[in-house]
Amino acid sequence: MGINRDFESVDFFNIDEILTDEQKLIRNSVRDFVSREISPNIEEWFENNHFPIEIVKKMGNSGIFGPTVNEKYGGGGLDYISYGLIMQELERGDSGMRSTASVQSSLVMYPIEAYGSEEQKKKYLPKLASGEILGCFGLTEPDYGSDPGGMVSKLKDEGNYYILNGSKMWISNSPEADIAIVWAKDENKRIKGIIVEKGMEGFSAPKTEGKLSLRSSLTGELVFNNVKIPKENILPNKDGLGAPLGCLDKARYGISWGAIGVAMDCYDSAKKYSLERKQFGKPIASFQLIQKKLAEMLTEITKAQLLCWRLGKLMDSGKAKSSHISLAKRNNVEIALKIARDARQIHGGMGITNDFPMMRHMMNLESVITYEGTHDIHLLILGNEITGISAFS
Numbered sequence: 001m002g003i004n005r006d007f008e009s010v011d012f013f014n015i016d017e018i019l020t021d022e023q024k025l026i027r028n029s030v031r032d033f034v035s036r037e038i039s040p041n042i043e044e045w046f047e048n049n050h051f052p053i054e055i056v057k058k059m060g061n062s063g064i065f066g067p068t069v070n071e072k073y074g075g076g077g078l079d080y081i082s083y084g085l086i087m088q089e090l091e092r093g094d095s096g097m098r099s100t101a102s103v104q105s106s107l108v109m110y111p112i113e114a115y116g117s118e119e120q121k122k123k124y125l126p127k128l129a130s131g132e133i134l135g136c137f138g139l140t141e142p143d144y145g146s147d148p149g150g151m152v153s154k155l156k157d158e159g160n161y162y163i164l165n166g167s168k169m170w171i172s173n174s175p176e177a178d179i180a181i182v183w184a185k186d187e188n189k190r191i192k193g194i195i196v197e198k199g200m201e202g203f204s205a206p207k208t209e210g211k212l213s214l215r216s217s218l219t220g221e222l223v224f225n226n227v228k229i230p231k232e233n234i235l236p237n238k239d240g241l242g243a244p245l246g247c248l249d250k251a252r253y254g255i256s257w258g259a260i261g262v263a264m265d266c267y268d269s270a271k272k273y274s275l276e277r278k279q280f281g282k283p284i285a286s287f288q289l290i291q292k293k294l295a296e297m298l299t300e301i302t303k304a305q306l307l308c309w310r311l312g313k314l315m316d317s318g319k320a321k322s323s324h325i326s327l328a329k330r331n332n333v334e335i336a337l338k339i340a341r342d343a344r345q346i347h348g349g350m351g352i353t354n355d356f357p358m359m360r361h362m363m364n365l366e367s368v369i370t371y372e373g374t375h376d377i378h379l380l381i382l383g384n385e386i387t388g389i390s391a392f393s
C-alpha cells in the first residue's frame, strides 16, 4: 500500500449527480494531473523542503491557473464549482501545491482582473495563466498579521513615480515570484495595490527557513528599500482594506474545497488500511472503535462537500457573503485536521511514516488553519455577523 495506492474518491450522497459534465471532466483531469505529477514525488519534495519550480508551467498547461478569469486574458472562464473542484484535487495531492495555485489564481490574477487597468490585464494575465510567470501576494507584515489594516509599508508620491518602503513576511511563492501584488499605504493612509516586478532596484525576496509545514511550497519575505514604482504599476480600480480582503475571499473559498481533498485522501487511506491490517485475528475494521472513526469521517466529509457545493452556487450568483466563506473555511479545515489525526491513529505506528500521507497533511494543515485568517479570526467574523458587534477592537 502506501502513498502510491490508487485513490478512491468519496461521494456518499452521490454529489456527482448534481455536477455538470464539464465540472466532472475538469475534476477528473486535475485528479489525473495530481496522480501523475504530484503524488509520486510529493513525499520526496516535502522531506527535502523542495519547491519543484517546473510544476508551475505544468499547472499552467493543464488549465489550473485562473479558472474563473475571462478567457480573453487566458483564463478558463469557468464557474466557481469548477474552481473549487480544482482546489480539492490539488490539495488531495498536497496543501503546498494547492497554495501555489491559490496564490496565482485568487491573490494575483484576481486582483489584476478585478482592480487592474486594461494594459495590466493584457500584460500579466496571459503569462500568469500559462505559468510563464509566477506571482505572490504581500499583505502580512512582521507586526501586522491578523490585523492587516495596521500595515506600515509606505508608498510616497514623487510626481512621475512612487517610492515604496517596508517589508512583508510569510509570503507564499515569494522567493521564485516574477511579480508581487503588494499592499501599502499612501500618504493619505489609503491602502493601494502595487505590482512589483522582480529585478526592481531595492527589492528582494529572501526565503524563510525552518518551516515544518508546507515544505513543498516556498515561503519568504518581501523587502522594499526605496523601490521606484512606475505609476502604471498601481492597481487603479480599487483601494482600501476591502481590496486585499476581496482577494482573500476567493482564496479562502478555494481552501474550503481544498480541505475536503485532504480529508478524502486520509479517509481513503484509513479505510483501506483498516480492512487489510489484522489484530486479534481479524481486520481492525471489524472493531467498533475503528468503525466509529470511519463513520464520523465520512459524515464530516459529506457535510463539507454539500456545504461547498452550496457555497459555490452562492459564489456564482454573486450572493456569497464573506461570512459564508469564513464559516466554510473554518469548518472544513478543522474537520480535515481531525480526520487526518484519526486516520493517522488507525494506521498505528505505520501512520507516522511517509509511506502514508497523514503526517504530511497534518503538518500542512497547521499552516492552512493559520493563513488566510486564523481559525479564531474566522470565528470572530462569524460572531460579528451574528451579533453585529465586532470583537476585534
Ligand code: TGC
Pocket: 098, 099, 100, 102, 103, 137, 139, 140, 145, 146, 147, 148, 149, 172, 240, 241, 242, 243, 245, 246, 247, 248, 249, 251, 322, 371, 372, 373, 374, 377, 381, 390, 392
Ligand atoms: P473591517 O473594519 O472589518 O473592514 C475593513 C474594510 O474591509 C471590508 N471587508 C471586506 N471586503 C471584502 N471582503 C472581505 N472579506 C472583507 N472583510 C472586510 C470592510 O467592509 C471595510 O470596508 P470599508 O470600505 O468600510 O473600509 O476591518 P478590521 O481592520 O476590523 O479587520 C477585519 C478582519 C480581522 C476580518 C480582517 O482584517 C481579516 O480578515 N484578518 C485576517 C488577515 C488575513 O486573512 N490575512 C491573510 C493574508 S494572505 C495569506 O494568508 C495567503 S496564504 C495563501 C496560500 O498560500 O494559499
Ligand code: FAD
Pocket: 103, 136, 137, 138, 139, 140, 144, 145, 146, 147, 169, 170, 171, 172, 173, 214, 219, 367, 370, 371, 372, 373, 374, 375, 376, 377, 380, 391, 392, 393
Ligand atoms: P497573529 O495575528 O499574531 O496571531 C497570533 C494569534 O493571536 C492567533 O492565534 C490569532 O488567532 C490570535 N489573535 C489575533 N488577533 C486576535 C483577536 N482580535 N482576538 C482573538 N485572537 C486573536 N500572508 C500573506 O500576506 N501572503 C501570503 O502569501 C502568505 N502565505 C503564508 C504562508 C504560510 C506558510 C504561513 C504560515 C502564513 C502565510 N501568510 C501569508 C501569513 C498569514 O496570513 C498570517 O500568518 C495569518 O494571517 C496570521 O497572522 P500572524 O501569523 O501574524 O498571527
